[in-house]
Amino acid sequence: MMVKTLLSGFGGQGVLMMGHALAHGAMSAGYHVTYLPSYGAEVRGGTANCTIAVSNDEIASPIASEPDHLVVLNTPSLYTFQNRVARGGSLFLNSSIVSVESSRHDCRIYKIPASEIAEKIGNPRTANTIMMGAFLKVTGLVPSDIYLHSMEEVMGSKKKTIVEINRRAFAAGYDYLKESL
Amino acid sequence: MKKVFERPKSMKKNIFHYCAGCGHSIAHRLIAEVIDELGIRGVLIGVLPAGCAVLAYNYFDVDMIEAQHGRGPATATGIKRALPDRVVFCYQGDGDLAAIGIAESFHAANRGENITVVFINNAVYGMTGGQMAPTSMLGQRTTTSPGGRKSLLDGYPIQVSEVFSLLPGTSYIERCTVNSPASILKAKKAIRKAFQCQIDGRGFSLVEILSPCPTNWKMTPIESCRWIDEVMSKTFPLGVIKDLPEIKKKGDKRHDG
Amino acid sequence: MNKVLMQGNRIIGEAAIRAGCRFYAGYPITPQNEIPEYMAERLPEVEGGVFIQSESEIAAIHMVIGASAAGVRAMTSSSSPGISLKQEGISSLAACELPAVIINMMRGGPGLGNISPSQGDYFQATRGGGHGGYRTIVLGPATVQEMADLTMDAFDLADQYRIPAMILADGMMGQMMEPVVFKEPKPRVYPESLMMRGAGEGKSKIIRGLILDPLEMEEHNWTLDRKYRVIAQSETRHEHYKTEDAELILVAYGTAARIAKGAIKRLREAGLRVGLFRPITLWPFPTNELREFAKKSENFLVFEMSTGQMLEDVRLALQGYARIGFHGRPGGVVPTPIELTNVVMHQYDRKGGVIEQYQ
Incomplete structure (x- = not known):
């Protein structure tokens, strides 16, 4: 098994944090994993993206020329990356922000109004975690409990209340989508 | 019979290779006398420049490392930060300090590195054969300014001591010369004060010495000494340029590295 | 087994500190900025740890020379254009037979190039890089785990042969995260007699690269060459x-x-x-x-x-x-x-x- 996921959004939406947590979760679940962020001048324009490769075996390249999954938190990211996704792959859109339709009819498209759900929960900054809840429900890439543990680990010394609200956000995203792969 | 003049203990028994009338040997001796008087030979590390003084380790009987051209203050920084309880000094010429190594010197001074720099300003590149230095006088003829230094083409002589005195990291800066017995005694006092400054943890100290170079100035030693008084010290006025009081604040680790 | 997920650049910093590196000087350049950032945060936490953000790559390598001469395990890091600037000091380390570790996170192209990963500095790294015909030990990690292991080894090799050792990786290796287990560092073997710490009551030492006598210069170069031959015989890894x-x-x-x-x-x-x-x-x-x-x-x-x-x-x-x-x-x-x-x-x-x- 080799699964590559590309996460992308505006800087400040927590894209790198959720990628880091996903990679940490994959490591805790016993997989080989690589995490590669965009860096330098590339990120100065305000966009951020990262690629997480998860495999049973050694990982050759941490770069995804054809990611299996794409998680996008804003519209420019959809335009930039949707055509990279492998045939039959899946796209997860934060539909509160991404109002356009994806042009990929050969992929599964999951629309999650993450920002709206985040508002309801009471912290608009948790949209990223909501997306991860939905993403892991569908893909099952990392078990939820392991992911949540990793998320806490990656958030480090942040306040207990923040961790708590992110747990709720994760559950909300997880419950939003009925199906799984 | 009482011995009134002898070789300082921190000098090796070698004969100087410097030209007749050169200021380096005098500066070397003054530093060695100060080392002896302060009793710091065992805890001292000297950093040598590229230039005529590159072989100074033949004369000083102290631990010495030779730095690449101009990099002395960076090398000294590395040593001092690694060994904050040792005394570290940098011996630099005008090309070394004010041209190729101006960045390293300026920033070591600005960081307030607790080191001592002895800066030999002889307004010329000595070892390479008398080329124009950043401190050459306007109008001074050198092998690379055969028509005399022109401000329009070559800029102005850099007043290192004045410029460095503006940096908050520097604590003590004095400009001296070694062209007469009186000025030599003054220079020794300045060198001693600069080392003491470091021992007291006051930060960057620098003694600039206007030093004769008869060979490259194409003068006799006596003419050279006179030229320092009549020409050089007009652009580079002698005296204490900066002397900050000792930091008294308890637990101040500004210069402890 | 204590597995951590860390970025390559930070791994290098942590591995260096675990290996006993107590001096770091460097200048910012992408894609290796996380190394100085990590060192700035971590070095002051360990006893005797010194971090300096230098005014240039040139100053950084010469600060490393000073710290190395003083007997402290010292490191600097940069990326291609910055490594070119450091060559003067690397040549000097080789001439003076001083140990040090240099990290090069290679980026693309000659000149300023760009910040994308590249392997364009192989010639520079393996042929000495600076003037005068010297060698540096060059280690090329392929995983983040190896970045940790080889950084530690680089310090040991540098000490053993009194030579600069370089980690040659690229922007991608520096930026990516992979799980890593830190190995136990070996105790340092480096005689105090080589350290310049003031003469005390004893004989004074000299560290120099300038040798004016032609025969002495030649002998020094032969000495270096013999050392390089020993390394070439006994330190290859694949x-x-x-x-x-x-x-x-x-x-x-x-x-x-x-x-x-x-x-x-x-x-x-x-x-x-x-x-x-x-x-x-x-x-x-x-x-x-x-x-x-x-x-x-x-x-x-x-x-x-x-x-x-x-x-x-x-x-x-x-x-x-x-x-x-x-x-x-x-x-x-x-x-x-x-x-x-x-x-x-x-x-x-x-x-x-x-x-x-x-x-």
Whole structure:
């Protein structure tokens, strides 16, 4: 098994944090994993993206020329990356922000109004975690409990209340989508 | 019979290779006398420049490392930060300090590195054969300014001591010369004060010495000494340029590295 | 087993500190800024730890010289253009026989180039880089785990041979995270008699690179050369992967070797018996070890993120023993395993099992 996921959004939406947590979760679940962020001048324009490769075996390249999954938190990211996704792959859109339709009819498209759900929960900054809840429900890439543990680990010394609200956000995203792969 | 003049203990028994009338040997001796008087030979590390003084380790009987051209203050920084309880000094010429190594010197001074720099300003590149230095006088003829230094083409002589005195990291800066017995005694006092400054943890100290170079100035030693008084010290006025009081604040680790 | 997920650049910083590095000086340059940032945070936490953000790469390497002379394990890091600036000091370290560790996270192109991963500094790293005909030990990690292990080893090798040692990786290795387990560092073996800490009551020491007497200079250079020969004999390291039955062996290091492994999996699925020889020490290059493989296979293909630099070392090892092909892309673009798979298919399989010799 080799699964590559590309996460992308505006800087400040927590894209790198959720990628880091996903990679940490994959490591805790016993997989080989690589995490590669965009860096330098590339990120100065305000966009951020990262690629997480998860495999049973050694990982050759941490770069995804054809990611299996794409998680996008804003519209420019959809335009930039949707055509990279492998045939039959899946796209997860934060539909509160991404109002356009994806042009990929050969992929599964999951629309999650993450920002709206985040508002309801009471912290608009948790949209990223909501997306991860939905993403892991569908893909099952990392078990939820392991992911949540990793998320806490990656958030480090942040306040207990923040961790708590992110747990709720994760559950909300997880419950939003009925199906799984 | 009482011995009134002898070789300082921190000098090796070698004969100087410097030209007749050169200021380096005098500066070397003054530093060695100060080392002896302060009793710091065992805890001292000297950093040598590229230039005529590159072989100074033949004369000083102290631990010495030779730095690449101009990099002395960076090398000294590395040593001092690694060994904050040792005394570290940098011996630099005008090309070394004010041209190729101006960045390293300026920033070591600005960081307030607790080191001592002895800066030999002889307004010329000595070892390479008398080329124009950043401190050459306007109008001074050198092998690379055969028509005399022109401000329009070559800029102005850099007043290192004045410029460095503006940096908050520097604590003590004095400009001296070694062209007469009186000025030599003054220079020794300045060198001693600069080392003491470091021992007291006051930060960057620098003694600039206007030093004769008869060979490259194409003068006799006596003419050279006179030229320092009549020409050089007009652009580079002698005296204490900066002397900050000792930091008294308890637990101040500004210069402890 | 204490596995952590950390970024390559930070791993290097942590491995260095665990190996006893207590002095770091550096200047910001992408893609290695996380090294100075990590050192700025961590070094002051350990006893005797010194971090300096220097005014330039030149100053940084000369500060490292000072700290090394004083007997402290010292390191600097940079990326390609910054490493060019450091060469004066690296030459000086070699001349004065001082240990130090230098990290180069290579980026693309000559001049300022760009910040994308590249392997364009192989020549500079393995041929000494600066003036005067010296060598530095060069280690080329291919995983973040190896970045940790080799950084620790670099300090030991530098001390053992009193030589600068370089970690040669690239922007991708520096930026990516992978799980890492830190190994137990070895205790430092470096005689106090080599440290310049003031003469005390004893004889004074001199550390110098300027030797005016021609015969003395020559003898010094022979001494260095003898040391380099010992290193070349005893310190080569390499990895081989699926070479047992290989009819074609790829030769690649660092990031390129990772990509090669990915390509090998695909090629084997397609029925081609392909393996990998991966030099871990780039200087000394594992020449004899590679030549041994010419007994097993007559086809080799060098793969680099450059237009062909390690290729020269492979030719020195294999010319006359085997056919040598080449595929490379100069800095800026990281080739994919699929691309390399296609190249091998084209150059090897369609030629009836013989590699297309690179001219």
